[in-house]
Amino acid sequence: MNNPAAIIAPYRDQTGGTISALRALVLAQGYIRDVDQQAVAELFNISQAEVRGLVSFYSDLRTNPPANKIIQVCQAEACQATGCRSLTATLENRLDIAMGESTPDNEFALESVYCLGHCANGPTALIDGTVCTNLSSADADSLINGNPDTAPTEIVETNNRLIFNRCGRVNPLDFDAYRADGGFSTVPTSAESVLAEIRSSGLRGRGGAGFPAHIKWQTVADQPKNQKYIVCNADEGDSGTFADRLIMEGDPFLLIEGMAVAAGAVGASKGFIYLRSEYPEAAGILTEALQIARREGALNEIFDIELFIGAGAYICGEETSLLESLEGKRGIIRAKPPLPAIEGLFGKPTLVHNVITLCSVPWIIKNGGEAYRRFGVGDSTGTMPFQLSGNVKRGGLVELPFGMPLGEFIDAYGGGTRSGRPVKAVQVGGPLGAYLSREQLGTPLTYEAMAAIGAGIGHGGIVVFDDTVDLIEQARYAFAFCEHESCGKCTPCRIGSVRGRELMEDIQENGCTKEKLILVKDLCEVMEKTSLCQMGGMTPIPVESAIQHFPGDFGLEQ
Known part of the structure; x- marks a missing residue:
C-alpha cells in the first residue's frame, strides 16, 4: 500500500488542499483508510473529526475497498425520461444486487450518480472513467462485460452562436x-x-x-x-x-x-x-x-x-x-x-x-x-445556450436569443419524441425547475415569461417527457433528490425533504386525499419560505407544478 504522507504532501499549501489530498488518496489506492485520515489531520493541523467530516460529506471520498468494476448509472431526470430506471432494474437483475450494493466477490458494484453532463445522449453510465451513452436495457450485458460506445454531444448549428462560435470548429488548445x-x-x-x-x-x-x-x-x-x-x-x-x-x-x-x-x-x-x-x-x-x-x-x-x-x-x-x-x-x-x-x-x-x-x-x-x-427580448438580453435532452429524437445544445416559444423550440430542434409517443411534460431549469404541461408550451423562453407561469430558465436545461411519465414519481424524486443532496444545515431542507418523500410514497401506495395534499402544500410553504438556500427553497417548485399541471396523475379532477 502507498505511503499516505508522500501522496498528500504536495497539497499542503494549496487552496482547498485538504479535499485535494483526500481525492489524491482515492485516486492512488481506491479508498481512504483510517491511517490516511490521521495523516491528513497531521499534515493540515486539523482534528481527525474534521477529516472524518469531510470524508462523510463528499461522495467521491470512499472509505471501503471498491469493487473491481463499478457501474455508475445516471438517475437524473434527463436519463429518467429515456429509460434509466429500466436499465437499472435490468442490471440489478443480472448481477443479483440492488443499487448501492456489491456482488459477494466484490467483482461488481452498482452505484447511482446524478448527471454526468451527457444528458442529450441518455441514459448514461460511468465505468472506469469512461462515460457510456445512448444506453438501454439491452446494453446491460455489454456494460457488465465491456464498454459500449460513447456518442459526442451535438452543438446544433444556428445563426446566433456568439459564445459557442468556435466550439467544435477549432483545436481548443491552439x-x-x-x-x-x-x-x-x-x-x-x-x-x-x-x-x-x-x-x-x-x-x-x-x-x-x-x-x-x-x-x-x-x-x-x-x-x-x-x-x-x-x-x-x-x-x-x-x-x-x-x-x-x-x-x-x-x-x-x-x-x-x-x-x-x-x-x-x-x-x-x-x-x-x-x-x-x-x-x-x-x-x-x-x-x-x-x-x-x-x-x-x-x-x-x-x-x-x-x-x-x-x-x-x-x-x-x-x-x-x-x-x-x-x-x-x-x-x-x-x-x-x-x-x-x-x-x-x-x-x-x-x-x-x-x-x-x-x-x-x-x-x-x-x-x-x-x-x-439587441439579441433577446426586453430584459432577457443576449443569447442562451439552451440544452435539449430527454425523450427527443435529437438532443443537443442550441444557442439562441431569448424569446422563442418553448414548444416551437422543442419541435424545431428536437424532432419529436424518441419513443414516438406524445409529449406530456417538459421540465425547464434543472431538478429544481417546474414541470410544464402541453398547454404551456407556447410560453416564450425568457426570464419574465417563465416567471409569470411559476417556472424559470435556470441554466437553460430543457428535459422532455412522453406520456408514460408518472408525475407522482417525479414529485417523489424531487424530494428524494433534495434529501440526498442537502448539506444538512437547515431543518426545513434536511427534514422537510424526508417528510416530503415519505408523503409522496404514501400517496403512491395508498392513494391521494385532500388531507395529504394539504400536508404537501404546508410542507412546501415551510421549505420555500424558511430554507437558508435555494436547495430547499426551490424543491417545492417541481412538486407543486406536478400537482397543479397534472392533477390526473394524483387522482384529482382535471
Whole structure:
C-alpha cells in the first residue's frame, strides 16, 4: 500500500488542499483508510473529526475497498425520461444486487450518480472513467462485460452562436488560433469602460438565478480591500445541462479571457475555477490551457487562475457552499448577508460567476453592450445556450436569443419524441425547475415569461417527457433528490425533504386525499419560505407544478 504522507504532501499549501489530498488518496489506492485520515489531520493541523467530516460529506471520498468494476448509472431526470430506471432494474437483475450494493466477490458494484453532463445522449453510465451513452436495457450485458460506445454531444448549428462560435470548429488548445480570432484583445480595456459595457449589455447570470451581472461586478469593484478573488462556478450538476462542459472542453481560452477581463474590472488578482469531478476531460483540457496561457503571458503575476476539482457534492453549485469547499471544508452553505461580493473566499470580496456568464464577457467587450442587448427580448438580453435532452429524437445544445416559444423550440430542434409517443411534460431549469404541461408550451423562453407561469430558465436545461411519465414519481424524486443532496444545515431542507418523500410514497401506495395534499402544500410553504438556500427553497417548485399541471396523475379532477 502507498505511503499516505508522500501522496498528500504536495497539497499542503494549496487552496482547498485538504479535499485535494483526500481525492489524491482515492485516486492512488481506491479508498481512504483510517491511517490516511490521521495523516491528513497531521499534515493540515486539523482534528481527525474534521477529516472524518469531510470524508462523510463528499461522495467521491470512499472509505471501503471498491469493487473491481463499478457501474455508475445516471438517475437524473434527463436519463429518467429515456429509460434509466429500466436499465437499472435490468442490471440489478443480472448481477443479483440492488443499487448501492456489491456482488459477494466484490467483482461488481452498482452505484447511482446524478448527471454526468451527457444528458442529450441518455441514459448514461460511468465505468472506469469512461462515460457510456445512448444506453438501454439491452446494453446491460455489454456494460457488465465491456464498454459500449460513447456518442459526442451535438452543438446544433444556428445563426446566433456568439459564445459557442468556435466550439467544435477549432483545436481548443491552439493559443495562436485563439489570438488570431481576436482573443485577449480586450485585456488592456479600462476597468470603468468594462463595467459600463457589462451594465449596458443587460447580461444576467447564466447559472440559474438570472441576477444582473453588473450589480455583482460593481459591488466587488467598490470594496476597498486589497485582496479580491474571482471564482468560476463550474460545478454544473443540474440534470439536462451540459453547456459548461462543452465550452470548457471546446474553447477553454474563452473562459480564461472572460475571467481575466472580469478580474481587471473589479480589481481581483487571483482566480479559481471550481470544477466538478464528473468532468475529467474538461479538467485535463483546462489544466493544459492554463499552462499555455501562463507561458504565453495571458496569465501572470498580476492575475492568475488555479483549477480546483470538487469531490462530489451537488450542493457545491450553491455559491457559498462552493466557497466553503474551496477553502477545504464541508460544503455547508453560509447564511447571507454578508454577500460573497463583500465577504467571500477567505472573507475577501469575491466575484462568483457561472462559466457561461464569464464566457459571454469577451464578446460583449469586443462588440459593445448595446450590440449584445439587441439579441433577446426586453430584459432577457443576449443569447442562451439552451440544452435539449430527454425523450427527443435529437438532443443537443442550441444557442439562441431569448424569446422563442418553448414548444416551437422543442419541435424545431428536437424532432419529436424518441419513443414516438406524445409529449406530456417538459421540465425547464434543472431538478429544481417546474414541470410544464402541453398547454404551456407556447410560453416564450425568457426570464419574465417563465416567471409569470411559476417556472424559470435556470441554466437553460430543457428535459422532455412522453406520456408514460408518472408525475407522482417525479414529485417523489424531487424530494428524494433534495434529501440526498442537502448539506444538512437547515431543518426545513434536511427534514422537510424526508417528510416530503415519505408523503409522496404514501400517496403512491395508498392513494391521494385532500388531507395529504394539504400536508404537501404546508410542507412546501415551510421549505420555500424558511430554507437558508435555494436547495430547499426551490424543491417545492417541481412538486407543486406536478400537482397543479397534472392533477390526473394524483387522482384529482382535471
